[in-house]
Amino acid sequence: MLAKSPALRKELLRIAEMVPASSRVLDVGCGAGELIEHLTRAKGADARGIELSQAGVNACVAKGLSVIQGDADTDLAEYPAQSFDFAILSQTIQATHRPRDVLDQLLRIGRRVIVSFPNFGFWKVRLKLALTGRMPRTGALDYAWHETPNIHLCTIADFVALTQETGARVERALAVEESGEVRELSAPGYWDNLTAEGAIFLLTRRAS
Amino acid sequence: MSTLFQPLSALSAAAGEDVGHRFTFPAAQPLKLDSGETLSPLTIAWKTYGTLNAEKSNAFLLCHALTGDQYAAGTHPVTGKPGWWSSMVGPGLPIDTNRFFVICANVVGGCMGSSGPHEVNPATGAPYGLSFPVITIRDMVRAQAMLLDHLGIATLFCAAGGSMGGMQVLQWAASYPERVFAALPLATAARHSAQNIAFHEVGRQAIMADPEWNGGDYIAKGTNPKKGLAVARMAAHITYLSEAALHRKFGRNLQNREALSYRFDADFQVESYLRHQGLAFVDRFDANAYLYITRAMDYFDLAADYDGVLANAFKSAKTRFCIASFTSDWLFPTAESKKVVHALNAAGANVSFVEFATDKGHDAFLLDVPEMFQTLSGFIDAAAAARGLPAKGA
The missing domain is CATH 1.10.1740.110 (Rna Polymerase Sigma Factor; Chain: A)
Known part of the structure; x- marks a missing residue:
């Protein structure tokens, strides 16, 4: 069973479509294990997870999933290089303390990396901040500023810049609409940065 | 009851009590010890619950802690109290004796019928006392492996235990990776800390x-x-x-x-x-x-046998691990379990790790922690499915 929110469920299915059958997958910030459960059942993947919350880990292990309680900011260094076909960071990068280090670690651990995140450049976000002068709350970012776990929000343009700084190669990029539908991101992406509520990036490590 | 602690042999006559099994290995099969000495003859006392299936694929080894013994489930024949893991082990419980053949052996060096300082040395006719050789966690595990050979069981479906029992489970996975399908080390560590010594x-x-x-x-x-x-x-x-x-x-x-x-x-x-x-x-x-x-626990340092690198202990492990710790356990704190988890990750092993929130301290693994039952059940049932064993109630 995938995530409860229909839009998020669609996004997880889009991510799952990028993963070939029988892949070795590490889902960082796996929550209650919806994606790895789906990948295990539907794709025969060898899928593992890391999750910060005890409730999420307990739910995963009770379902028979291989998940460890851990922190993306500190625990990724323990994994050997290239030990997974895919390292996935779904709706988590904006909640890490050092997103750039986390991305570096993912590119080290996984042969391919999938990152999805909410786009702070989405027109509704921009409009709410511009018109109300208050921190914007939208469907994808429904937290008061003082309660949000999202401490490092970024726009699609910001993320593209980060991939260029870190040695990641963008293999594929999808813009996610409010409905959860996706379309290929079109370069240079100014339009998508305004109209997409989120994005999904498939990355590999650039040969140095 | 006499003032002196009663050995198991004195209890076997107790009417109607199933005190379990006891076997003395022939002199040709001594227990080779880490100290360099050998223990012969080796006697092991054990208790079983449930039935071994025809494929011999459902054996579930329980490793007891410092003051535990082979009476994990049911009623203890000496104390009359419930066995040390009677909340976990039994029909329909997480370690389901309707599906698994549960084996629990008294550790070597113990005092419930296995060779130990309290038993009579057949060579002298007198109790061993301090002439009994110092044993290690690995010696305990070697003796258990000899017992499995004796029972004709090639591989364990699962090895489980807490505290010193968890040390034995880790040693099992390191020494006999091909013989352990799933491992459940709880509230434990890969080495005994200075504070614990x-x-x-x-x-x-x-x-x-x-x-x-x-x-x-x-x-x-x-x-x-x-x-x-x-x-x-x-x-x-x-x-x-x-x-x-x-x-x-x-x-x-x-x-x-x-x-x-x-x-x-x-x-x-x-x-x-x-x-x-x-x-x-x-x-x-x-x-x-x-x-x-206590000496055996003090000597335990699993990484020391692998050039000081704990990950090397699990290099060839195909075993599925579930490591669990408890927030209020200051004897075997979560940090010790996480070291094991990190080593298993570095070795590329299949590992789950959970920390349970409880104020019950180190003993929590023996107590009623519903969240623990639910989570460990999930791990055991998923492992059973992967092993081709029947589901609960099937």
Whole structure:
């Protein structure tokens, strides 16, 4: 069973479509294990997870999933290089303390990396901040500023810049609409940065 | 009951009690020890629950902790109390005896029928006492492997245990990776910490300071270092609990009195409780066995056998691991479990790790923690499915 929110469920299915059958997958910030459960059942993947919350880990292990309680900011260094076909960071990068280090670690651990995140450049976000002068709350970012776990929000343009700084190669990029539908991101992406509520990036490590 | 702790052999006559099995290996099959010595003949006492299937694929080994024994489930034949893991092991419970063939053996060095300092040395006709060789966690595991060979069981579906039992589970996965399908080490560590060695030394010194210990020769001299062993147990018992749990259970409540006595009676409930724990323990445990088993735990340092790199201990492990710790366990804190998890990750092993929130301290793995039952059930059932074993109730 995938995530409860229909839009998020669609996004997880889009991510799952990028993963070939029988892949070795590490889902960082796996929550209650919806994606790895789906990948295990539907794709025969060898899928593992890391999750910060005890409730999420307990739910995963009770379902028979291989998940460890851990922190993306500190625990990724323990994994050997290239030990997974895919390292996935779904709706988590904006909640890490050092997103750039986390991305570096993912590119080290996984042969391919999938990152999805909410786009702070989405027109509704921009409009709410511009018109109300208050921190914007939208469907994808429904937290008061003082309660949000999202401490490092970024726009699609910001993320593209980060991939260029870190040695990641963008293999594929999808813009996610409010409905959860996706379309290929079109370069240079100014339009998508305004109209997409989120994005999904498939990355590999650039040969140095 | 006599003042001296009763060995298992004296109990086997007890009417109607299923005390389990006992086997002495022939002299040609000695137990080779880490110390370089050999133990021969080796005797192992064990108890089983459930039925071994035709494929011999459902064997579930339980490894007991320092003061545990082979009576994990049902009623203990000596104390009349429930077995140490009776909340986890039984029909329909997480370790389901309707589906799994559960084996629990008394550790070598123990005092419930396996070779140990309390048993008679056949070569001399006298109790071993301190002439019994010092044993290690790996020696205990080697003896268990010999028992499995004796029972004709090539691979375990699962090995599980907490504390010292968890050390044995880790050693099993390192020494015999191809013989362990799933491993469940709880509230444990890959090495005994300096603080834990220190607590054990206090216990040992309490025993050896008791004049009735008689240099370890108390059986022959007709004495019993009960006071020393009770103090050792009292000190150790504190380490199994937590400050919060002690406060919740006892606070500063007085025991059967309205006011302080201004004497050294057990004014406080917590004192009375500890004295009771000490006294109850000496009726079922041997002082020398306490020395030997605490020593085995102190010597445990799994990484030391693998060039100091713990990940190397699990290099070839195909075993599925589930590691669990408890927030209030300060004897085997979560950080120790995480070291094991990191090593398993580095080795590319299949591992789950959970930390349960509880104020029950180190002993939580033995107690009623519903979240633990639910999570461990999930792990065991998923492993059973992967092993082709029937689902619960099937």
